[in-house]
Amino acid sequence: MESVADYFGSLVFNDKAMRERLPKDTYKALKKTIGEGKDLDINVANVVANAMKDWAIERGCTHFTHWFQPMTGITAEKQESFISPTKDGQVIMEFSGKELVKGEPDASSFPSGGLRATFEARGYTAWDPTSYAFIKEGVLCIPTAFCSYTGEVLDKKTPLLRSMEALSDQAVRILKLFGKDSVKRVITTVGPEQEYFLIDKEMYSKRKDLIYCGRTLLGAKPPKGQEMEDHYFGAIRPKVAAFMNDLDHELWKLGVLAKTRHNEVAPAQHELAPIFSTTNIASDHNQLTMELMKKIADKHGLACLLHEKPFAGVNGSGKHNNWSISTDSGENLLEPGDSPEENAQFLLFLVAVLKAVDEYQDLLRVSVASAGNDHRLGANEAPPAIVSMFLGDDLADVLDSLANGRKCGGRSKTAMSLGVHVLPDLPKDTTDRNRTSPFAFTGNKFEFRMLGSTFSVAGPNIVLNTIVADELSKFADSLEKADDFYATLSKLVVDTYTAHKRIIFNGNGYSKEWEEEAARRGLLNLKSTPEALPAFIAAKNIEVFKKFNIFTAAEMHSRYELLMESYCKTINIEAQTMMEMVRKQVLPAVVSYSEELSKSALKKKQLCPELACETEVNLVKQLSVLSDSLCRKLEELDAAILRVSGISEVEESARFYHNDVLSSMNEVRAVADELETLVGTKYWPYPTYGDLLFYV
Numbered sequence: 001m002e003s004v005a006d007y008f009g010s011l012v013f014n015d016k017a018m019r020e021r022l023p024k025d026t027y028k029a030l031k032k033t034i035g036e037g038k039d040l041d042i043n044v045a046n047v048v049a050n051a052m053k054d055w056a057i058e059r060g061c062t063h064f065t066h067w068f069q070p071m072t073g074i075t076a077e078k079q080e081s082f083i084s085p086t087k088d089g090q091v092i093m094e095f096s097g098k099e100l101v102k103g104e105p106d107a108s109s110f111p112s113g114g115l116r117a118t119f120e121a122r123g124y125t126a127w128d129p130t131s132y133a134f135i136k137e138g139v140l141c142i143p144t145a146f147c148s149y150t151g152e153v154l155d156k157k158t159p160l161l162r163s164m165e166a167l168s169d170q171a172v173r174i175l176k177l178f179g180k181d182s183v184k185r186v187i188t189t190v191g192p193e194q195e196y197f198l199i200d201k202e203m204y205s206k207r208k209d210l211i212y213c214g215r216t217l218l219g220a221k222p223p224k225g226q227e228m229e230d231h232y233f234g235a236i237r238p239k240v241a242a243f244m245n246d247l248d249h250e251l252w253k254l255g256v257l258a259k260t261r262h263n264e265v266a267p268a269q270h271e272l273a274p275i276f277s278t279t280n281i282a283s284d285h286n287q288l289t290m291e292l293m294k295k296i297a298d299k300h301g302l303a304c305l306l307h308e309k310p311f312a313g314v315n316g317s318g319k320h321n322n323w324s325i326s327t328d329s330g331e332n333l334l335e336p337g338d339s340p341e342e343n344a345q346f347l348l349f350l351v352a353v354l355k356a357v358d359e360y361q362d363l364l365r366v367s368v369a370s371a372g373n374d375h376r377l378g379a380n381e382a383p384p385a386i387v388s389m390f391l392g393d394d395l396a397d398v399l400d401s402l403a404n405g406r407k408c409g410g411r412s413k414t415a416m417s418l419g420v421h422v423l424p425d426l427p428k429d430t431t432d433r434n435r436t437s438p439f440a441f442t443g444n445k446f447e448f449r450m451l452g453s454t455f456s457v458a459g460p461n462i463v464l465n466t467i468v469a470d471e472l473s474k475f476a477d478s479l480e481k482a483d484d485f486y487a488t489l490s491k492l493v494v495d496t497y498t499a500h501k502r503i504i505f506n507g508n509g510y511s512k513e514w515e516e517e518a519a520r521r522g523l524l525n526l527k528s529t530p531e532a533l534p535a536f537i538a539a540k541n542i543e544v545f546k547k548f549n550i551f552t553a554a555e556m557h558s559r560y561e562l563l564m565e566s567y568c569k570t571i572n573i574e575a576q577t578m579m580e581m582v583r584k585q586v587l588p589a590v591v592s593y594s595e596e597l598s599k600s601a602l603k604k605k606q607l608c609p610e611l612a613c614e615t616e617v618n619l620v621k622q623l624s625v626l627s628d629s630l631c632r633k634l635e636e637l638d639a640a641i642l643r644v645s646g647i648s649e650v651e652e653s654a655r656f657y658h659n660d661v662l663s664s665m666n667e668v669r670a671v672a673d674e675l676e677t678l679v680g681t682k683y684w685p686y687p688t689y690g691d692l693l694f695y696v
């Protein structure tokens, strides 16, 4: 059997393929471009394109595509074949440097939030040579960034690359002050843990809500839920194991470092985590992972649900964004070091993140806001909607002792002094087993746990990189001027910690007490997407993105509009789907069952007139009362949707969807679910929660 090492990355035009296939000087020129993030010379591009094409054709490719990430949150591709006609009516296979580095998809139908009128359809995609080309289903895919001709950013990749650059520049400034002149670049790394559900494909196809919305809109609680906690880390069932094996196999061929897999808390829920990589690659790979999960599930007779809350009353799915910063030589800047200097440097980066998370709580919250994620954040599940940070007792103790000039953990005889003393060992295992914290320090990285499972990791990382770059730039401004470096540094660390320690919370994030305590501390609690989104265009937030040339004010406004609109559209589709299911499936089922009961009662009475037929009569009564109520609730929902269509302002309409439409949907659901518990199984029109969750 072929070993993993043999086929790992076999579908990627990676460094190994480049070294084998490119002339030495072309290889060197390309590596230089990748290393320095410069533009690719067209002569080099021609040679690279040709080699890439030959490599792809040998592997069965006939087409290539620029693979990009528009603001829809998923990836897009427009495939072109390699064919080029010859004079004698034949074709040859061609691929030029120009086609490699630049593409022109007709971009008119991608959401831009009003940035471009659709007649100005021209946008272009440009190769991001730091992310390797790869083969997906016989198509050579070139990872690209997507911009309009007037220079506006139309995707998630461009700002992500810019934010990585911004953080790198500022971190390099800081490292210079510590005498690390040789560091040319600093890299942000991400390891995203991906949660998902697997259910039977045939059952999936019988549910309109799953097909249109990705989540169930109706469904009574099954007799068994997740209360036994027998699924988490449980033995993986054969059908699921076969899927996982296939998935890993395909991911490995694509060079994705799929590493950990296990069952999650909810029945039918699972998780995959890769080994971390550079942020833009982690982002590309996570998109590929989500795409492959769906495709491979389908091949196995399964459906993969990536929605944040496919089932009410059962845990939803998130994505944990493990994030760190390291130098080009591989030094992790969030790893406490062994020497006093390294520790001082570590603490400086640590408080930069601390300050960023406190000052830009709102932006971090916005970066994880969506209709789907609203069912998790602030809804008593996974992290709360309040952004706070977990540091662990040991680290908090170190910072406290620095601030108060007292001994630390009884381990050193004198009070800790920055740049003089070595930090006490921070035992990694105790740093974090607090699963409720939205933003936790986990020994040598931070784990941002608020992302929804469908999210592109680009958005949250754009925010994270930019806000940390901002704090580092302010630190560098003051430290570069300092006469006594360590004294200034010491004061900076202590002052920052003191000013921002309100964001630190090591307790239970789900508790009512924390909500009250957070309010006292003045922390934000933005419970829903319509409440959170306006923060995106707050003056200070526009300022920070402008400062590092990540977004212009116009781009931010357009993104804001887009997010609000997409929220409204999502709820609208859900409401329409729910109405259709109730009208065309639930009510007819209730009527049929009632008819059957009535017939039965009549027949029995014919046979024995003295019978009361209580079973039938009571059920028919109950069903009749409930279905009348269901019809009324349905009319209310219909009316709410009609009202919202009259609102022209997007923020107002989003609030209306949240406050009125969603609550009206909940009322419809409550009655429909009660009916489900009464109607006979063979009459019920779609698979129940029990069928969906316990079948696979």
Ligand code: ADP
Pocket: 189, 190, 191, 192, 193, 260, 273, 274, 275, 276, 277, 320, 322, 323, 324, 325, 332, 444, 445, 447
């Ligand atoms: P847990 O479930 O305890 O959070 P996992 O092992 O499932 O832990 O996930 C940890 C994730 O963090 C992995 O994807 C891992 O590669 C990633 N990770 C580890 N070190 C770093 C780092 N320096 N930068 C970014 N991610 C990291």
Ligand code: MG
Pocket: 193, 320, 447
């Ligand atoms: Mg985790």
